[in-house]
Amino acid sequence: MRRLIPMWIAIIAGFAMLFSAFFPVTEFFGETFGEIFSVVAAIAYVLGAGSLAKINLAKISRRDQGWGYSAITLFCFAATLFVGLGKIGVPPNAQFAALPWSGEKNAEGSAFAWIYEYGLVPITSTMFALLAFYVASAAFRAFRAKNLEAILLLSTAFIVLLGRTFAGVVLTGWFPDWASGLRLENLSVYIMQVFNTAGNRAIIIGIALGVTATSLRILLGVDRSWMGSGGNS
Amino acid sequence: MQVLLSVVASVVSATTALGAVPAPPPPPTSVTAVDVPWDAGGVIEISWIAPAGSADARWLIERLTLTDAAGDEEKWVVVAEVPLGATSHTVSKLSLRGAHSFRMTAIDATGMGTPSATTKPVRAAANFFIGAKLSLFLGIILVSTCVIVCILLARGGRPLRIRRIAALDAVDNAVGRATEMGRPILFVAGIQDMDNISTVAGITVLGHVAKTAAEYDATIQVPTSRSLVMEAAREAVQASYLSAGRSDSYNPDLIRYITDEQFGFVAYVSGLMVREKPATCFYMGCFFAESLILAETGNSIGAIQIAGTAESSQLPFFVAACDYTLIGEEFFAASAYLSKEPDQMGSLKGQDVAKFLTAVVIIVGVVLATLAALAPTGAMPGALTWFKGVFGS
Structure with missing residues (x-):
């Protein structure tokens, strides 16, 4: 039961x-x-x-x-x-000025808003900022040219990164019009719009099918492991 | 001053004499309002025949709602401003109660014109089915049929071959490694609540991992960022320990609520990793920016890491930092794959059949689009339009 x-x-x-x-x-x-x-x-x-x-x-x-x-x-x-x-320090709502607790708890000037603004936001921003260093270390490991696939990944990432900076425009901007498709900024857009989109859509289609099948398993009572492994027995 | 006034007066009289006083365009004719069929209600389409007018002119569409309740204020309200060239407009977010009448007025630099005739009152009624979602509905029916048929086939004893998933094959080894090293296992079920299907999928995997951990007598730590997830995780782990015959080893305090705050949760979990150095880390659920922080911290302590998420934007980070990653539908297949039950394996096979059918639709669409581009005057563009209409939305 x-x-x-x-x-x-x-x-x-x-x-x-x-x-x-x-x-x-x-x-x-x-x-x-x-x-x-x-x-x-x-x-x-x-x-x-x-x-x-x-x-x-x-x-x-x-x-x-x-x-x-x-x-x-x-x-x-x-x-x-x-x-x-x-609701410490909360200014009363303009409509109910006589009632000191009528304002929102996070209204401007309240102690709660102060804690959020000067306590929570700086702390969470600090944690978020760490992401930049983690991206650098992960990228360094992922882009090591160990085999052919890694070399392809490294080359693609190099083109996309350069193509999204002014350096890319400076380096290949002199290419004649008939070879404009090879300019780094255009190559970068092509990679993102064709290869990246195709791969991403394949993953998203797989996820959609997985979500449908998982939901169906739960709705039909076939998968009860969300209640623990004992639920299947 | 008198000279100036006389000049202005002469200009005004001359303009009047020529009959060239600028005025807004006349109102549109044949203004009709029709309830949009097969929708969730609240939407009415207005169409009209527009007369010619100046380039900067536009139409104001006004609405009058006649409610059933007595005493409600009835007044004209501007609902949209559309360019002069338009001949139709869809008004949405209308009340389902009462009937709506519309009228249109031209407006330009010279001011507002006279309003058009008022349309007949129309109700923005909700219909039985939302027609715009028909293809999605049929798609769900098709996938569900594939899954149910394959479940029935599996129940009938038909052998089903499922491809190996390396990340799930590694679960036993990862738990065994933690046992040998005498270190805990860390399981993070994402940062979303139980109304997110990724979290539910994560909890199902937790049930299996906890059962293996109970059999190996390994410690499993489950910090959660939602209270409801904590309760669900406790139920799942407790049931798994019970199923493994190790209910005495179950410790609910190891499954704890930390905070709803995304980076507060990350700070705690990262600290826990550095302090307790878990041998194995599982990240199964819905993750956002914290994915890389967690995975890189786990990597720095030398933990074996297995991740799975439905957030495609976070997959590259997990692939870069984890030993194994469940990509796309693999994550949702994990519970069925680990349980090895015929019913669940049948549903996996059904998922594969649905994927095959999806691939067929994509290939047909690509071929049609290519042929339509090569022969733009033949029957192919029409076929492509029909195909997009059926499978596009």
Whole structure:
């Protein structure tokens, strides 16, 4: 029964969403299940917060290595929660000026907006910036000319990269008109529009078929492994 | 000053005398409004016969909605401004309640003209089926039929040959390596919620990996970026441990919620990798910019890495940084491939048949397009147009 009920919920909700995409009369059911999902996801936040608190508190109480970071995590979590729920520093909504809590929690000037703007954004931007270095190291490894395929990849990447810079125009801009197709900027566009698009579309078609088959397996109850391997038995 | 006024007066009188006072074009005639058939509702097509006018003129289309509810305000609202040369316009996002009337007015530099006759009230009704999605619907029916037929064939005991997928064959070895090295396995099911099919596919793979890990007595860590994914992952891993007869080894605290914030999650997982040095890392789900950060960190600690995603833009990063990558439909085939059950293997075969049919359609389309380009006056362009109409949308 523990497996049967989730499976039937998935089947009914899945078919409702599928039909609502094609039959307007069933749109209501699709929208309703979408709203139910949002409510369930919101309730699950409590479980997530509980997991976060439990694991970090245990780490602090055991004095595990790096327990200080757990303390900082919990402090920041609690502070953000307090500031957000309490709407600290939120200017009242113009329509309800007499009610101090009528404004949006992330309105300009609120403590929540301040934490977001001066705390979260710089930290996440820093993590995102690391990507540049990772791209460089991955490209260095991927473009090593180890075999014929790697040499082809390296050559193609070289043409595309050069073709998208001023250097490409400078290097091959003098080619006569009858050989303009060989100019790096034109070659780059040709590679991206023909070879890259063809390969990308092949992958996307495969993904679409895979999504359809996977959805069908779940809707027909053939694949129950999303409930765990035991679900198949 | 008097001289100036007299000049202006003479110019005005001269212009009036010649009858050349500039005016906007007359309104269009035969304005009709028709509900667009086979749609989800809220769309009406307006057509008209346009008179000649100045180059800078354009049409204002106004709408009057007559609702069924008494007391609703009824007033003309401008819904579109179209160029003078146009003879039709589609108005969308209309209310399904009540009827809509339209009128058109010319406007140019000299001002607004007189409005046209008002159209008969039309309801923007929703139809039973959305006709624009017919080819998609038929495509889904075709793929589903292929899958169901192959499942039935597999149930009947027909042997099905499925090509080997190196990345999935490596799962057992990767888990075994972690066991031998005494290090944990890291499984990341993407950063999206359970309403994303990639996340669901990732959780199905997690079930199989967790079962192997339970059999090998390896530790599996599953940080998640969504609370609902954490709950689903816990259910999947618990069921797998139970199925392997190792329910006592199951530790729910190893499947934990971190944060919904994309780079906050990446920071945690990268830190976890550097601290605990997992021997094997699985990335199965929906990934965006964080894919390369995770895969490169895993590469730097010498972990064996297996990735799978439906995000085609992230595949190159995984290919560059991981040992094995599930590309395209391989990712969605993982659960069926690992389970080896006849039903699921049948569905995989059905997927292959559908792919073959898709390839046939593509080849026919390419041949038709080539022939239409070579002989633009023959029957081929018409055939190509028909073909695009059937398979194009």
